[in-house]
Amino acid sequence: MAPSAPRTIRIGLLGFGTVGQGVWKHLHNNRAALERRLGVGLDIVRIGVRDLKKEREVKVPVARLTTDLGSIVDDPTIDIVCELIGGVTTARTLTERALKSGKVVVTGNKALICEHGAELFRLVQRGRGHYFFEASVAGGIPIIKTLREGLIANRFRLIYGILNGTCNYILTRMAKEGRSFQEVLADAKRLGYAEADESLDVDGWDAAHKAVILAYLAHGRWIKPKQMLVQGIREITPHDLSYARELGYTIKLLAIISRDFSTNRVFARVHPCLLPARNLLASVDDVFNGICLSADVAGSTLLVGRGAGQDATASAVISDIADAVVALRGAPAPVICEEDADTYARLGSGISIASLAEITGRYYLRLTVKDRPGVLAEVARRA
Amino acid sequence: MAPSAPRTIRIGLLGFGTVGQGVWKHLHNNRAALERRLGVGLDIVRIGVRDLKKEREVKVPVARLTTDLGSIVDDPTIDIVCELIGGVTTARTLTERALKSGKVVVTGNKALICEHGAELFRLVQRGRGHYFFEASVAGGIPIIKTLREGLIANRFRLIYGILNGTCNYILTRMAKEGRSFQEVLADAKRLGYAEADESLDVDGWDAAHKAVILAYLAHGRWIKPKQMLVQGIREITPHDLSYARELGYTIKLLAIISRDFSTNRVFARVHPCLLPARNLLASVDDVFNGICLSADVAGSTLLVGRGAGQDATASAVISDIADAVVALRGAPAPVICEEDADTYARLGSGISIASLAEITGRYYLRLTVKDRPGVLAEVARRA
Numbered sequence: 001m002a003p004s005a006p007r008t009i010r011i012g013l014l015g016f017g018t019v020g021q022g023v024w025k026h027l028h029n030n031r032a033a034l035e036r037r038l039g040v041g042l043d044i045v046r047i048g049v050r051d052l053k054k055e056r057e058v059k060v061p062v063a064r065l066t067t068d069l070g071s072i073v074d075d076p077t078i079d080i081v082c083e084l085i086g087g088v089t090t091a092r093t094l095t096e097r098a099l100k101s102g103k104v105v106v107t108g109n110k111a112l113i114c115e116h117g118a119e120l121f122r123l124v125q126r127g128r129g130h131y132f133f134e135a136s137v138a139g140g141i142p143i144i145k146t147l148r149e150g151l152i153a154n155r156f157r158l159i160y161g162i163l164n165g166t167c168n169y170i171l172t173r174m175a176k177e178g179r180s181f182q183e184v185l186a187d188a189k190r191l192g193y194a195e196a197d198e199s200l201d202v203d204g205w206d207a208a209h210k211a212v213i214l215a216y217l218a219h220g221r222w223i224k225p226k227q228m229l230v231q232g233i234r235e236i237t238p239h240d241l242s243y244a245r246e247l248g249y250t251i252k253l254l255a256i257i258s259r260d261f262s263t264n265r266v267f268a269r270v271h272p273c274l275l276p277a278r279n280l281l282a283s284v285d286d287v288f289n290g291i292c293l294s295a296d297v298a299g300s301t302l303l304v305g306r307g308a309g310q311d312a313t314a315s316a317v318i319s320d321i322a323d324a325v326v327a328l329r330g331a332p333a334p335v336i337c338e339e340d341a342d343t344y345a346r347l348g349s350g351i352s353i354a355s356l357a358e359i360t361g362r363y364y365l366r367l368t369v370k371d372r373p374g375v376l377a378e379v380a381r382r383a
Numbered sequence: 384m385a386p387s388a389p390r391t392i393r394i395g396l397l398g399f400g401t402v403g404q405g406v407w408k409h410l411h412n413n414r415a416a417l418e419r420r421l422g423v424g425l426d427i428v429r430i431g432v433r434d435l436k437k438e439r440e441v442k443v444p445v446a447r448l449t450t451d452l453g454s455i456v457d458d459p460t461i462d463i464v465c466e467l468i469g470g471v472t473t474a475r476t477l478t479e480r481a482l483k484s485g486k487v488v489v490t491g492n493k494a495l496i497c498e499h500g501a502e503l504f505r506l507v508q509r510g511r512g513h514y515f516f517e518a519s520v521a522g523g524i525p526i527i528k529t530l531r532e533g534l535i536a537n538r539f540r541l542i543y544g545i546l547n548g549t550c551n552y553i554l555t556r557m558a559k560e561g562r563s564f565q566e567v568l569a570d571a572k573r574l575g576y577a578e579a580d581e582s583l584d585v586d587g588w589d590a591a592h593k594a595v596i597l598a599y600l601a602h603g604r605w606i607k608p609k610q611m612l613v614q615g616i617r618e619i620t621p622h623d624l625s626y627a628r629e630l631g632y633t634i635k636l637l638a639i640i641s642r643d644f645s646t647n648r649v650f651a652r653v654h655p656c657l658l659p660a661r662n663l664l665a666s667v668d669d670v671f672n673g674i675c676l677s678a679d680v681a682g683s684t685l686l687v688g689r690g691a692g693q694d695a696t697a698s699a700v701i702s703d704i705a706d707a708v709v710a711l712r713g714a715p716a717p718v719i720c721e722e723d724a725d726t727y728a729r730l731g732s733g734i735s736i737a738s739l740a741e742i743t744g745r746y747y748l749r750l751t752v753k754d755r756p757g758v759l760a761e762v763a764r765r766a
Contacts (some may be wrong), residue, residue: 139681140682141681142532146533149706150529152417153702154698280666295523298689298695299692315536322532322536
């Protein structure tokens with residue numbers, strides 16, 4: 001059953017920031033076990049960086065570094081390219097070049113998939129390459145694999161979850177300490193739990209990107225973030241959190257993807273929600289992510305884990321490298337794979353995306369009013 | 384990328400009880416979507432039963448039924464055999480025959496794997512067949528796939544979880560209603576949540592079988608249930624549950640697999656545990672299962688879902704059928720797969736299994752004593 005001569009799979013990394021260094025570190029720490037399980041050698045042969053001389057936490061032989069990222073993508077001896085530079089410009093060009101030359105590309109670049117996934121998957125379909133992106137949603141939680149393989153027998157009425165660790169960290173601390181959004185945000189930045197520019201996280205766009213990917217995998221349709229209701233956590237106050245607790249709820253920023261099977265319409269949105277305290281997700285705190293899947297065969301399944309950070313993201317990238325090895329060893333087409341654009345287009349045929357106006361839900365309104373007769377009648381009259 | 388002529392994969396079911404009927408039902412309900420994703424046709428062509436005339440919830444063409452189970456295993460036109468009869472005698476013989484003839488076998492038979500897994504996996508390794516068993520642990524939760532694929536980059540310090548839905552249902556109701564084990568057990572039997580012979584479940588052996596499988600996947604060593612500390616829930620009283628709650632705990636029957644990386648010893652056990660109420664598993668109630676994995680790269684990951692029942696188990700069997708299709712389409716060897724006995728033997732080399740005497744832990748002792756001076760001193764003296 002084993003191949004006659006164990007082959008070494010040659011891997012190139014584009015980018016060597018937090019995640020890239022994590023991949024190097026853990027691939028080397030667990031290399032022997034991984035190679036035994038996969039039946040091949042694994043070697044990170046080239047690493048594309050911006051600055052050869054930069055001090056890094058992880059030391060690598062300098063001969064493996066290059067500032068010419070294109071040379072990695074064009075190297076015919078490299079089997080797997082891990083795109084870890086982020087962004088949607090250079091990353092897009094390099095991913096396209098790699099896929100066109102038949103390479104397997106592994107990434108966690110949710111923004112790129114969200115914006116250009118449709119074209120990239122078509123490119124995969126026309127070429128010989130593959131595209132794996134477990135790290136793009138919920139870090140170390142294998143949600144992509146669960147959705148497309150583990151629960152393949154299912155259709156999903158409802159997928160909802162905490163997909164942004166920064167927001168969850170801020171809300172958790174606000175709830176526990178009674179401090180304001182601005183105070184906790186400043187602290188989160190000092191501690192490295194929030195970016196210098198916090199808007200992608202706290203305004204809900206990062207969670208929206210991830211929701212777009214999950215919606216595509218579950219329902220075969222690309223939703224544009226601007227078609228979605230996306231609302232962040234800036235307006236939440238410690239008062240909201242303490243009133244919620246009094247009422248038996250917790251406030252979490254949720255991404256919600258629902259499908260109405262009678263009309264075949266898909267709804268996707270991101271906004272703060274009141275979750276009943278007895279819901280397990282209500283206890284998913286700090287930087288943890290959690291996703292609940294309501295499926296027609298398996299019932300409710302919940303996954304909780306580390307949604308970000310060097311190690312958890314590296315775990316997801318390495319699991320994709322393992323799947324890439326299997327694909328390279330001769331599986332003729334990664335058939336249980338979202339990259340087959342036609343298959344997913346058929347999956348999505350007949351499904352339409354609901355407009356914002358169609359979304360209905362219950363609201364919590366908090367009013368501060370003068371304690372005098374008639375004030376509530378007045379509010380009711382104006383509402 | 385699609386195969387030149389879409390092939391139809393021919394499936395045979397051995398056994399047509401609860402799970403078999405669930406597989407038929409859901410494979411047919413979601414057949415179009417599954418076939419599109421997998422790029423092949425799927426047809427359950429033969430079903431082996433004991434009684435052709437038995438009334439069944441799910442109606443199938445009578446021509447597909449046979450009482451000759453061996454004829455399914457020996458049929459050269461059948462690609463995938465789902466062994467759903469249970470037990471370790473006929474099931475074993477039929478599984479061996481199928482694997483020897485190069486078929487893919489899908490099962491949820493935890494007892495068979497636990498008792499004869501080592502031989503069956505060696506058989507797979509020597510032949511051309513494959514063996515998939517997602518349904519053997521935690522029903523609809525894709526724990527096997529998560530352990531061997533999604534978290535492949537990880538080593539597991541600790542795996543613990545609620546793996547028996549019957550026990551969890553009984554403990555949940557005892558805690559909520561303050562009723563005795565015997566009362567709730569009788570009710571669970573009436574409702575179909577417990578078997579007529581409850582011992583496999585409530586004495587911990589079912590959870591132990593599942594722990595053996597998880598321990599093998601995580602550490603590459605077969606542990607015999609009799610090497611394990613296995614204790615059920617018969618002795619738990621409503622008093623234990625209410626005292627536990629007062630102390631901020633919940634009592635759950637846990638399967639626990641831990642590995643000490645300094646000595647490379649693996650510990651496996653099943654017994655009732657006091658779980659702090661803030662642990663998410665403490666809120667996993669009723670028939671739900673939950674598993675927590677402490678991994679060296681991804682950190683803590685929790686999976687919760689339906690651990691048993693027709694639908695959840697069928698979901699797992701169908702996901703294995705999907706993986707079987709991928710294996711049949713030409714992946715040369717299912718390399719990320721526990722069935723490669725040699726690989727796992729190497730994974731397990733240097734690892735030894737700890738004896739019962741080595742297991743240490745904290746205990747909760749509840750004493751009912753006379754309220755008179757000196758009684759606690761007396762207890763302490765005798766302890």
